[in-house]
Amino acid sequence: MTHTTPEKQTLARRSAALMQLNVNTFSRSExxxxxxxxxxxxxxxxxxxxxKEYDFSGAVRGLTAARYAQGANVAVIDPEVLDxxxxxxxxxxxxxxxxxxxxxxxxxxxxxxxx
Numbered sequence: 001m002t003h004t005t006p007e008k009q010t011l012a013r014r015s016a017a018l019m020q021l022n023v024n025t026f027s028r029s030e031x032x033x034x035x036x037x038x039x040x041x042x043x044x045x046x047x048x049x050x051x052k053e054y055d056f057s058g059a060v061r062g063l064t065a066a067r068y069a070q071g072a073n074v075a076v077i078d079p080e081v082l083d084x085x086x087x088x089x090x091x092x093x094x095x096x097x098x099x100x101x102x103x104x105x106x107x108x109x110x111x112x113x114x115x
Contacts, residue, residue, distance in 0.1 A: 077085050085091045 075091065077091065085094070
């Protein structure tokens with residue numbers, strides 16, 4: 001019956017680690033990829049991933065494309081003025097009323113920025 005000493009166990013672990021390191025180095029040098037691929041990456045790309053609750057049967061392709069191409073201006077209203085401007089129409093109504101005043105100021109040579 002042979003007993004292994006702690007030194008022999010340490011030597012055996014180091015030898016195994018070096019052997020594994022050599023195998024990994026050899027595999028990488030041969031162009032093999034050692035990274036694990038996820039199951040999602042291996043999934044069939046032709047598989048239908050559309051959910052059943054999505055219904056595009058009445059959809060029209062490109063219906064909003066022209067409007068999207070023009071761009072959209074989005075303004076975030078501060079919470080402290082939400083009581084005055086609860087929706088987009090109230091903001092637009094106020095801006096339409098203020099626009100002539102701003103245009104007139106701009107035309108009169110006063111180029112002061114309003115905060």
